[in-house]
Structures are given as structure tokens and as C-alpha cells.
Amino acid sequence: MSVALSILDLARIREGFDARDALDHARDLGRHAEARGYRRIWFAEHHNMPGIASAATSLVIQHVAAGTERIRVGAGGIMLPNHAPLVVAEQFGTLAHLFPGRIELGLGRAPGTGPETLRALRRSPSAAHDFPRDVVELQGYFSDEGADASVQAVPAAGTKVPVWILGSSTFGAQLAAELGLPYAFASHFAPDALLRALEIYRARFKPSTQLAEPYAVAGVNIIAADSDAEARKLATTQQMSFADLLRGARSRSRPPIDDIDRYWTRGEKEHAQHMLARSIIGSPDTVRAGIDAFVKETGAEELMIVSDIYDHDARLRSFELIARCLQA
Known part of the structure; x- marks a missing residue:
């Protein structure tokens, strides 16, 4: 059976335990996964969820990466409509310098939260419409050319942090194919469009500097x-x-x-x-x-x-x- 194995974790907070327990268990899981050949471990951004400790996703990634040596650690994902691309690039560029070759950035289009939380984040529901443009902007910050831009995400330029597109519909498949990026489909909670999305992604994929052939997770x-x-x-x-x-x-x-x-x-x-x-x-x-x-x-x-x-x-x-x- 030729398939790579990776892990998506939410840093679940259990009854009878607290957030520190969840974060330390996430780090322990990273070590455990590394020893057993898992390729990567990702953490997901969820806000206003008392049972999930991964809202500050970049900090969780830092905690787990610091406790491991080889396994790739990343976001699965950052909900880009909740953030300015510049800030995301600064965070993940910093992580890339701390843990060279091990940091990955999966991006989602949905805000992943309710309207009240969205207001608390000071974001507009319409921000999701800018997702394709924001992904391209983010890639620019990570590129070599980012060092010459009028606005730089310090220290992201030249880190070339691998960007992934996440999705639970065919929209993400189309975007990942157009930009030549690896694609991860959320069939663990939204299985309906899985096969159609993979078909679209593979059929429409255009090679890029990051990826020569389609890669589907x-x-x-x-x-x-x-x-x-x-x-x-x-x-x-x-x-x-x-x-x-x-x-x-x-x-x-x-x-x-x-x-x-x-x-x-x-x-x-x-x-x-x-x-x-x-x-x-x-x-x-x-x-x-x-x-x-x-x-x-x-x-x-x-x-x-x-x-x-x-x-x-x-x-x-x-x-x-x-x-x-x-x-x-």
C-alpha cells in the first residue's frame, strides 16, 4: 500500500483537563508520530471553541516543532479570511527561520466560525471573496522577490514556505489546480464532494514553481x-x-x-x-x-x-x- 500518513490535530481539551494538558499532549503526539514515520502533523484554527486549544495556530505549531526534530509541522489550516496576509506571512516566515524546512501553511477559505466571533475578529463576511487574491499575495511575501517589495513581511522573504489549499468543496480544488499547489480535501467531516473535487484538481492542474505534478491529500x-x-x-x-x-x-x-x-x-x-x-x-x-x-x-x-x-x-x-x- 503506497500512501503517506499524516495527522490533523485540534489540540482537544478533555473533560477533567485544561488547555496546557492539550498543548503538551499535542507535542507528545508529534514526537510519537515522528518516531513512527508520519510525514507531517497539522493543527487547525478554530475560534470560540472551549474544547479546542489550537486557535493561536502558529503558537501551537511552534510548541510542537520545538519538541520534535524531523516531522513537518503546519497549519491545516489557517482560515485566511480571518487575517491580513502580511501578518500570516510574518508569523510563518518566523517559524520557517526557527525550524528550517519543516513548516507548512495550509489555507482555508471559510472563516470557520460564527457571525459573533467574526465580528470579534474584526473581519467582514465578505473577506472570503478575496481568498484567491490573498493566497497570491501571501506567496509573494514568501518569495525571493518579497525582499524587494515596497511592503515586506519580515522575515518571510525567501523562506518559500510551502502553501497548500484546503477545501471541502470543488472551489478549493479549482484554485489549487490553477495555482499549481498541493490540495487537501476535508473528507473527514465533509465527504460529499471528495471524488469530484479530486477529479477536478487532477484534470485542471497547472505546474508551478512549488509543484510539478498534482498532489492530493x-x-x-x-x-x-x-x-x-x-x-x-x-x-x-x-x-x-x-x-x-x-x-x-x-x-x-x-x-x-x-x-x-x-x-x-x-x-x-x-x-x-x-x-x-x-x-x-x-x-x-x-x-x-x-x-x-x-x-x-x-x-x-x-x-x-x-x-x-x-x-x-x-x-x-x-x-x-x-x-x-x-x-x-
């Missing part, structure tokens, strides 16, 4: 344990989180439960299961078969794995078993 929820039954129980933590989101509740990560059907309604179950349709849950044999089928269906060069498990040791174990599946 697909997000997938994978929870591995020693048995199918144990994995299904561990998965209830993520299922409860999705049910809470549908209820408008912003909860911390909860311990797993024996019967998820006692927690969610029929409507919540249908909605959550649709969003989580691209999930692989089970023993190593089940996970191996699931990964093989997913890669054959999508042709993805890389999987960006979400393994949302309450217990930190069980989560490390999940990622260890997943890595073994590709080594077998």
Missing part, C-alpha cells in the same frame, strides 16, 4: 484499537462531539460511552453519520482493509488522519496501530 477519521468493539467504543467520543455541535453546544472532549444511541437522537445520528461517513474504525485488520479500499477509490497520495480519542494513551496507541498497518 484526503482527510479521513481512523480509530484503531486491538479489537473492533474497543475501537467502536473509543469512537463515541467523536460522535458525541458531532452531536453536541448539532445542538449548538461547545463541549470539551468527553470520555467514551458504551451505547451512543442512548446519547443522540435519530436525527442527530443520521446527520453525524453522514458527516463521518469517511471513517475507518476497528482492529488493525479492519483498519488495513479500510485504508486499502479508501486509497484505491480516491488515489490519494497521502492520508491526513484524525483520530479523535479521549484517552491520550489510547490515542497514541491508535496512531501506532495505523502506522503498523502500512508496514505489514
Whole structure:
């Protein structure tokens, strides 16, 4: 099975723990992933979410990169409508100098938050319309030519921080193809347009100075344990989180439960299961078969794995078993 493995983390804050625990567990996960051959670990920008500690994404990246040696660390992603490209370039240019060759910048078009939080960020909902132009502006700051511009993002010029386009629709696929950038599709929570988006990206891709051929990454929820039954129980933590989101509740990560059907309604179950349709849950044999089928269906060069498990040791174990599946 020829596919690279990477990790998307949200620095989840668990019930009974605090944000410092979440951040230190993220760093520990980075070390664990590095030792087991994972290519990269990314962190996502989410605001006004009491259960997620990765809102200040560049700072989380610095914390994890400082605790690891080789693994690439990046944003999956920065929601560009929330920021001035100049400031993002300054932050990631600084990171690139601190950790040469290891920093990556995935960019999303959605603000990733509600209207009240958007107002608190002092951003307009219309900022998303400028996304393509802002991506190009950001690339300019990282280029060699950025050192000669009238406005410089110090110290970003010449760092050539790799830029990725993230998406959950065909829009991002078209933009990534037009700009010749690697593309990551968020099928771990928005699976509907996955195959169409990958098709568009590959068909329309134009080579660039960053990338000669299309490179597609697909997000997938994978929870591995020693048995199918144990994995299904561990998965209830993520299922409860999705049910809470549908209820408008912003909860911390909860311990797993024996019967998820006692927690969610029929409507919540249908909605959550649709969003989580691209999930692989089970023993190593089940996970191996699931990964093989997913890669054959999508042709993805890389999987960006979400393994949302309450217990930190069980989560490390999940990622260890997943890595073994590709080594077998």
C-alpha cells in the first residue's frame, strides 16, 4: 500500500483537563508520530471553541516543532479570511527561520466560525471573496522577490514556505489546480464532494514553481484499537462531539460511552453519520482493509488522519496501530 500518513490535530481539551494538558499532549503526539514515520502533523484554527486549544495556530505549531526534530509541522489550516496576509506571512516566515524546512501553511477559505466571533475578529463576511487574491499575495511575501517589495513581511522573504489549499468543496480544488499547489480535501467531516473535487484538481492542474505534478491529500477519521468493539467504543467520543455541535453546544472532549444511541437522537445520528461517513474504525485488520479500499477509490497520495480519542494513551496507541498497518 503506497500512501503517506499524516495527522490533523485540534489540540482537544478533555473533560477533567485544561488547555496546557492539550498543548503538551499535542507535542507528545508529534514526537510519537515522528518516531513512527508520519510525514507531517497539522493543527487547525478554530475560534470560540472551549474544547479546542489550537486557535493561536502558529503558537501551537511552534510548541510542537520545538519538541520534535524531523516531522513537518503546519497549519491545516489557517482560515485566511480571518487575517491580513502580511501578518500570516510574518508569523510563518518566523517559524520557517526557527525550524528550517519543516513548516507548512495550509489555507482555508471559510472563516470557520460564527457571525459573533467574526465580528470579534474584526473581519467582514465578505473577506472570503478575496481568498484567491490573498493566497497570491501571501506567496509573494514568501518569495525571493518579497525582499524587494515596497511592503515586506519580515522575515518571510525567501523562506518559500510551502502553501497548500484546503477545501471541502470543488472551489478549493479549482484554485489549487490553477495555482499549481498541493490540495487537501476535508473528507473527514465533509465527504460529499471528495471524488469530484479530486477529479477536478487532477484534470485542471497547472505546474508551478512549488509543484510539478498534482498532489492530493484526503482527510479521513481512523480509530484503531486491538479489537473492533474497543475501537467502536473509543469512537463515541467523536460522535458525541458531532452531536453536541448539532445542538449548538461547545463541549470539551468527553470520555467514551458504551451505547451512543442512548446519547443522540435519530436525527442527530443520521446527520453525524453522514458527516463521518469517511471513517475507518476497528482492529488493525479492519483498519488495513479500510485504508486499502479508501486509497484505491480516491488515489490519494497521502492520508491526513484524525483520530479523535479521549484517552491520550489510547490515542497514541491508535496512531501506532495505523502506522503498523502500512508496514505489514
